[in-house]
Each structure stands twice: as structure tokens, then as C-alpha cells.
Amino acid sequence: MKSTIHIDLGRTLGAIDRNLFGGFAEHLGRCIYGGLYDPESPRADARGFRTDVLAALRRLRMPVLRYPGGNFVSGYRWRDGVGPRDARPARLDLAWHDVEPNAFGTNEFVQVCREIGAEPYLAVNCGDGDMREARDWVEYCNGTEPTALVKLRQSHGFEAPHRVIYWGIGNEVDGPWQIGAKTPEEYARAFTEFGKAMKWVDGSIKLLASATSFWDPSFVERGQLLLEQASDLVDYMAIHWYVGNRENDFNRYMALSEFFEQRLRAYEGLISAMRLARNIQRPIPIAVDEWNVWYRSDNENKLEEVYNLEDALVVAMQLNAFIRHASTVKMANLAQIVNVIAPVVTNREGLFLQTIYHPFELYSRLCGNTSLDLYSDGDTFDGGSSAGVPVLDVAGSLDAARSQVALFVVNRTQDAETDVELRLASGQFTGPVQVTEVNGPDIKAANSFDEPDLVKALPTRTLPVGPDGPVVHLTLAPHSVTVITSRVA
Numbered sequence: 322m323k324s325t326i327h328i329d330l331g332r333t334l335g336a337i338d339r340n341l342f343g344g345f346a347e348h349l350g351r352c353i354y355g356g357l358y359d360p361e362s363p364r365a366d367a368r369g370f371r372t373d374v375l376a377a378l379r380r381l382r383m384p385v386l387r388y389p390g391g392n393f394v395s396g397y398r399w400r401d402g403v404g405p406r407d408a409r410p411a412r413l414d415l416a417w418h419d420v421e422p423n424a425f426g427t428n429e430f431v432q433v434c435r436e437i438g439a440e441p442y443l444a445v446n447c448g449d450g451d452m453r454e455a456r457d458w459v460e461y462c463n464g465t466e467p468t469a470l471v472k473l474r475q476s477h478g479f480e481a482p483h484r485v486i487y488w489g490i491g492n493e494v495d496g497p498w499q500i501g502a503k504t505p506e507e508y509a510r511a512f513t514e515f516g517k518a519m520k521w522v523d524g525s526i527k528l529l530a531s532a533t534s535f536w537d538p539s540f541v542e543r544g545q546l547l548l549e550q551a552s553d554l555v556d557y558m559a560i561h562w563y564v565g566n567r568e569n570d571f572n573r574y575m576a577l578s579e580f581f582e583q584r585l586r587a588y589e590g591l592i593s594a595m596r597l598a599r600n601i602q603r604p605i606p607i608a609v610d611e612w613n614v615w616y617r618s619d620n621e622n623k624l625e626e627v628y629n630l631e632d633a634l635v636v637a638m639q640l641n642a643f644i645r646h647a648s649t650v651k652m653a654n655l656a657q658i659v660n661v662i663a664p665v666v667t668n669r670e671g672l673f674l675q676t677i678y679h680p681f682e683l684y685s686r687l688c689g690n691t692s693l694d695l696y697s698d699g700d701t702f703d704g705g706s707s708a709g710v711p712v713l714d715v716a717g718s719l720d721a722a723r724s725q726v727a728l729f730v731v732n733r734t735q736d737a738e739t740d741v742e743l744r745l746a747s748g749q750f751t752g753p754v755q756v757t758e759v760n761g762p763d764i765k766a767a768n769s770f771d772e773p774d775l776v777k778a779l780p781t782r783t784l785p786v787g788p789d790g791p792v793v794h795l796t797l798a799p800h801s802v803t804v805i806t807s808r809v810a
């Protein structure tokens with residue numbers, strides 16, 4: 322296989338928001354209890370937080386973390402999770418048919434965020450909760466006046482406000498599986514009233530509207546009504562998706578890049594049309610605030626998905642799509658972070674890193690601040706209903722201050738290597754050209770406690786910068802994710 326990636330440093334697609342590398346933690350299975358929080362573990366600190374999990378998450382450099390759900394939030398009472406632990410009530414969790422002990426709540430979550438350098442993003446209950454509860458939560462977290470709720474927070478040991486910037490109103494309200502699911506009209510109205518009251522408590526917060534997750538035909542009307550009625554309150558239109566390889570068809574799975582493009586383009590178009598129709602001056606970005614591979618596990622095994630190498634390629638392809646759409650996608654949250662459809666898996670004594678951890682870690686570490694409009698030509702493949710899909714899925718970034726490019730390349734072949742030419746339209750690579758590849762023995766290889774490093778990031782190699790400065794040649798291994806960085810002049 323052969324391919325050329327054309328890089329024109331003057332052709333950029335917009336600023337890359339660091340929040341593309343966000344995460345999501347839900348009260349579900351072993352994400353919180355046994356994941357982030359496990360006082361019985363020898364790896365727990367005095368607060369019960371898993372120090373090894375926090376260290377693994379720090380390496381992912383997630384700038385924002387969404388919580389507490391997910392479906393869970395549509396039956397959650399935040400007051401149950403604050404104050405003295407022995408007085409916190411256990412409640413039925415109807416989303417995941419479990420008992421929620423409430424030993425971990427808002428203040429523990431904010432502490433975890435501060436430990437890993439993430440901004441907290443709280444989703445309020447717009448299922449069986451009301452706007453009073455939602456605006457009280459904003460006041461409890463962010464209030465500075467000597468009100469009862471601020472004094473309550475202070476009596477819980479948190480003198481200073483948490484300054485939570487990001488607030489979502491509801492979760493997947495379009496899904497019949499949701500407690501308190503809403504029609505497009507009901508949600509547009511609820512969002513407006515919740516949002517108004519929440520912003521009156523703290524005008525500096527940013528609101529995320531639960532725009533679409535089900536992708537039934539009403540997604541158009543949902544977006545339309547939200548932007549007709551509340552464009553001055555919506556700071557992000559939040560969309561969700563999960564993908565998988567149920568057919569066990571590698572080519573079809575690899576062609577999902579077309580599906581990501583289709584959804585992002587459609588949603589961008591919807592927002593653009595509404596801005597034009599309603600003369601909305603402010604840009605309204607997209608937050609893909611739940612995304613991942615998820616198709617094998619369910620509530621029976623509490624979503625403990627085991628990821629293989631091909632899933633890691635698809636995770637990289639989703640990150641590539643977000644980078645390519647950086648002008649409109651300003652937040653994305655990998656769902657989730659620990660044990661539940663997650664890059665990190667724990668037992669009481671330790672953890673291992675799933676395949677999907679590795680591309681995420683590399684991308685988050687090496688991505689620059691401006692998206693490059695790359696063009697690649699070369700061999701193609703057919704997958705599912707898509708024909709002529711380029712073998713390489715590519716995205717790129719430029720960090721102008723450091724004159725550094727980063728190229729993110731997924732080689733979607735099962736057996737063949739791909740010879741790649743990186744060609745700068747002008748200027749030259751000044752090196753060092755550093756190449757880091759995520760790979761494993763075969764597309765079905767998965768990590769485990771017994772074999773934690775079957776799929777991993779291989780040691781970074783440095784390529785010589787040839788005499789022909791604008792061109793670099795390299796060979797990509799089959800089924801690989803590769804990040805290439807170089808200074809350019």
C-alpha cells in the first residue's frame with residue numbers, strides 16, 4: 322500500500338480546544354466504587370481515592386471530566402452525596418438497577434478533578450429532578466454570598482467555591498430509556514427554564530444542552546427548537562454516539578470514519594442553518610460529551626467492555642474526526658474512564674491499561690493548538706456501504722509558537738504495510754521527526770492483568786531528516802496508530 326499526506330501549513334481548520342480530550346465518570350458498576358474510590362484498596366489514599374487510578378488518569382491529561390451521569394443522573398439527588406458520610410442515604414438507582422450508597426458525591430468528585438488537573442463538568446437531573454434542585458446545586462458549588470447553601474458547603478469542609486464552569490442540563494433526554502425522557506418541545510422548554518435560573522445564580526457558567534443521542538428523525542427538530550428558544554443560553558450542543566463491530570467485519574469497522582464525518586457534518590449543518598435562519602451571532606459549538614466503542618457489554622456485566630486493538634484504531638479515528646472538526650467541536654468526553662467502557666481496569670490491588678488508553682494518551686500529549694487541513698491520496702478500501710475509503714485516516718495539528726506539526730495516522734490494513742510520503746507544500750521538516758506507534762500482535766489482541774502490554778505504544782523512534790527537506794518517508798505497520806511530530810520551518 323502507498324499513500325502521500327500533503328501538508329500545507331497555511332491551510333488550517335481552526336483552533337483545537339484542549340477539551341477535546343475530556344472524560345466522563347458515572348455512578349455505574351465499578352467506575353466510582355472500586356474504580357476512582359475504593360477505601361478498602363491498599364492503593365487508596367486517606368480519602369479513599371485510588372492513587373494508581375489517579376496517576377493513570379493524569380497521564381491522559383483530561384482537561385474536563387463529566388459527572389455523575391449518564392443515565393444515572395436522571396434519578397440523582399445531589400444532596401444525598403454531600404455532608405457526613407454516615408448520614409448519607411442509600412438509594413435505588415433505577416437507571417442501572419443498583420443501590421447507590423452515596424459515599425462519593427460532589428465534593429469528592431471535585432477533589433478528584435483537582436487531583437488530575439481536570440475542570441469538573443456536572444450534569445443536573447432533568448429527568449425526575451426539578452430546576453430548584455439544579456439551581457441549588459450551582460449555588461452550593463459556586464456561591465460566594467453567605468446563603469444557607471454556601472454555609473452548607475462550608476460546613477462540609479469546602480470554604481472556597483468550587484467554581485464549576487461546565488453544567489449539562491439532563492442526559493440523553495431524547496432516549497426512551499431515560500428517566501423523564503422528553504419530547505423536543507418539552508426539553509427546549511425545560512432547558513430554557515433550568516438554564517435561566519442556573520445562570521441567574523452564576524452568570525459565568527457554561528451550559529450544555531442534551532441535544533441528541535438517539536439520532537431518531539426528531540434530532541433535527543430538537544436542535545431547531547433548542548436554538549429557536551434558547552440560543553442565548555446554549556453554550557454547547559451536546560451529542561453522543563457509541564460504535565462497535567457487531568458484524569465482526571474489520572473493513573466495515575474501519576470505514577466508520579465516514580459515519581463520524583456524516584454525523585459531525587450533519588450537526589454542523591443544522592447549527593449553521595439555525596444561525597442563519599435566526600440571525601444567531603454567537604458561534605454554538607458541539608460537545609460530543611459521550612463517545613467510545615461500546616457494543617459487547619451491558620448492565621449484566623456492568624459495561625466492563627474488553628477492548629482489543631481494532632477498537633483502539635476506532636478510538637483514534639474518532640479523535641481524528643474531532644481534530645478535523647476542531648472549528649466546531651469544542652469538547653469531547655471519552656465515556657468512560659475506569660472499569661465501565663474504560664481505558665483503565667482495576668482490581669483491588671492494581672490496574673492495567675486497555676488498548677484504547679494508548680492512542681488517547683499519545684494524542685492528548687502531542688496534539689497542538691491548530692488543526693491542519695491535510696489531504697491524503699493513495700490506496701483505498703471498501704467497507705460496509707462505503708467505497709473508496711483512504712487506507713490512512715489522518716488528522717494533523719500545528720503548534721505555531723513551537724513550529725511543530727503533529728500528524729495522527731491510522732493505518733487501516735489488516736496485513737499490509739503502507740509506505741507513506743509526508744510532503745510539505747512549502748518549507749521543510751527540520752526534525753527531529755519522532756514517530757510513536759501503537760500496535761499489537763493482531764487486531765483482536767487485548768490487554769489483561771495477565772498480559773498487560775500486548776497492545777501498547779512502542780518506543781519512540783527518530784527518523785533522519787533527508788536531504789529533500791519537504792519530504793519524509795516512513796513505513797507504517799498494519800493495524801497501527803502512529804503519531805509523528807516534527808519541527809518545521
Ligand code: AHR
Pocket residue numbers: 347390391392393492493611656657662
Ligand atoms: O456511558 C454509559 C451510558 O451510555 C450513559 O449512562 C448514557 O448516557 C449512555 O446511554
